[in-house]
Amino acid sequence: MEEVTPTLMADANTPINGNRYPNGAIYNPPNNTDPANAYFVGTGASLYVNPEAGGNGWGYEYVASSKFDGSQINEAYYSTADSNRYISGGMFTNADGSVWYANYRRNAYDTNNQLWNPAYAIKLTFNSTTNSFDRTVTELPLNYEGAIDSVIVDPRIAFGPDGQVGYMVVRGVDADDDEVYPSYKPIVWKTTDGGNNWVKQPRIHYQLLDSLIAYTIPIDGDGDGTSDSLAQGSPQVPFMSQYDMTVDVDGRLHLIGSMLSASDTAAAQFGFVWVGVGTVELFHFIYDGVGSWEANRAGDWYNEDGAVGAAEVDERLQASRSEDGKFIFFTWSKSFYETIEDGNTNDFPDIYGYAYNTENGLTAGPRNFGLQPGTEWTDFEFTDVATVGYFHMLSPIAITGGEGWDLELPIVYGIPRDVTSDLMPIDYYFLRSAGFDYAELGVSGTEEAVSADYFQLQAQPNPATNETLVSFELDNDTRYSLSLLNIMGQQVADIETAQGFAATNQVRLDISSLTPGMYLLRLQAENKVAVAKLMVR
Structure with a gap:
């Protein structure tokens, strides 16, 4: 450091x-x-x-x-x-x-x-002429009509590598929100001309994001003061409590959000949420710039806020991208405890990182930058930032070709001289041990080739005529990319890039338009690639 x-x-x-x-x-x-x-x-x-x-x-x-x-x-x-x-x-x-x-x-x-x-x-x-900065302000439209008042906080703005496509986001509610399940969510405006004009985007529909709903606790529909069981069928209403953002090479918006669960659906109570250990999930949201959203779980934050004096030490979400916009990065602060009995407050924060390749959908992390690369907590091999990663700040642009990593994350963090005092100064340091390598993100053919049996990759029926069901097993919750190649190895179809789960995953494939013959199913996941044959009749 x-x-x-x-x-x-x-x-x-x-x-x-x-x-x-x-x-x-x-x-x-x-x-x-x-x-x-x-x-x-x-x-x-x-x-x-x-x-x-x-x-x-x-x-x-x-x-x-x-x-x-x-x-x-x-x-x-x-x-x-x-x-x-x-x-x-x-x-x-x-x-x-x-x-x-x-x-x-x-x-x-x-x-x-x-x-x-x-x-x-x-x-x-x-x-x-004046060696200063001239200021221009553009007011962006919100919908103030209807029964739900506008409440917005946490404004953010970012542009993609071309400098033309950009987004402004606030967290909150306006009259374009869901009348049935109002909740704090991203409200988005987009520009395609470098900020001269901004257009409000269609709202995000939390209820359509199955991966998000799967990690959302039901409301207290029966009024007993606790969350209902899933069997009761009560609504699950996600609530975004914190976020950061960046924009990729294709003009897509990427958010990292702290997602809680609302405890009620009343419009006057969209700020009431379930709190406690295990209630905050970190989700990676992708907006295509047209109207479609995707949500994938990036990690968790099962701490409670720590403190430096009166200041809260929360997850402190940060977002960044590579200069060319092909790689997206998120970081957050979290304290590690082996068991809940050991505690759960964020008093000994490490800095965690997550990376995403926009070209193939592969992810790396979460990685604890408080540990030496390739080690675990039980190895007791730590970096200088271990347990002291307070108030970290991530540059919005990463370094390509860094000292220790192909993609280095410039991070500054603070070490308080006295965590009990608001008056003692904080010393700041530059972290030199944070980043990711291309191989982790499937670049330049660095994936390990494995047999189809490794993922139990198969299609049923096979041979097939109109459609077939592709299934495969994953060891971890991770992104995967599934494509179809001809016998020469040329891609015929990009079937799906999505979030997979540590279980059997299935994808239904329409092959009715394919010329009869031999094809190859190519699965890329967990830094490995496998190929299985598919006969089309």
């Missing part, structure tokens, strides 16, 4: 007034190769004395920037209506050099006294 604890670079004459909750990014001017000439730009909430209305309260916003060498310090304070908000999120430097962040106006009401929380996509453009 390498210490990276920041020092204060504020101008002595800067009118700081309660500035809090900073959200920052790096801007590198075109053709610049000297780090000292790059800029840090940040934004956050500020106490501000309104010159017209008076008063000194939260809700206004600052944008601050300076060169890395501490020169060219600029601060701007915004007190217009679109600045009456608090914590911004998702600061992202786009391919064209623009810096974006997301926000929303808090606790506003319309003329009908209905709660009105407009969302904002905010663009910062470098001004070479």
Whole structure:
């Protein structure tokens, strides 16, 4: 690890007034190769004395920037209506050099006294004349009609590698939500022209995502204070409590979400959820940019929040991608306990990582970066971050061709000097032992070839005429890719890429349009590949 604890670079004459909750990014001017000439730009909430209305309260916003060498310090304070908000999120430097962040106006009401929380996509453009950043705000539409008030939090924004396709997401509810099962879920806008125009996307339907529902606890339909059994047939209503996001090479949105289970379906109670050990599942959501969602379980978070002073130490979900957008990465913080009797609070956080290959659907992880690669807890071979991975921050862009990994995850984490105090400083370090290799994600033919018997890969009937049922066994819950090849090894059909389970998996295959002859079923899973023959009559 390498210490990276920041020092204060504020101008002595800067009118700081309660500035809090900073959200920052790096801007590198075109053709610049000297780090000292790059800029840090940040934004956050500020106490501000309104010159017209008076008063000194939260809700206004600052944008601050300076060169890395501490020169060219600029601060701007915004007190217009679109600045009456608090914590911004998702600061992202786009391919064209623009810096974006997301926000929303808090606790506003319309003329009908209905709660009105407009969302904002905010663009910062470098001004070479003033050596500062010009700010442009776009209000995004929410549906405020109907019986369900809009409630949104956690704004995020990100763009794909081309700089044109991007998404802004908030977590919450508006009138486009499910009237029967309202719940906190991602509300999404998409741009295809670099942020000039944003279009609200069709809402996600939790109830259509079988893999998500399978990990959702039923509500308390009979009112006895506990979750109903599955046999009672009560609704299962997922609830997203936290998320982060990124965008891949194909313009698809990827979210990592902490998914809980709602305890009621009443519109006024969509914030009530079951809590406790074993109630938080981490899901990888993929949105195709048109209207279709996919959800796959990435891991779990069976801790309860730890603490540093009064600050919560939760799962702290983070998302990233490779520069080319072909690989997606998620990280989170979790403390390991062998048994529940040993405890479950997140007081000794390790940093876990998960990777996804967009081209073949293969995944790697979750991996504990507190352990030396290839070891387990019982080996007692730890890295510097073991049990001290507090408040980690993952870069939105990973390093391709890193020091120790093909795909290195740039992570900074903090070690509190006193976990019981809010006043003692936190020392920050750069983690150099986090990443994944191409072989783990099925790149360049690195999969181990195994026989069809390894997965018990077979088709019934075989030979077949119109359709056949392909079945195979997996040892773990993992992604798989199933394709059909001709006898020359050329792909005829990409049958399915999906989440598999540690059991018998079945896929029904329509072969009615195929020319009679010999074909090959190719299964790719668990870093292995197997082939089985299929005769079509």
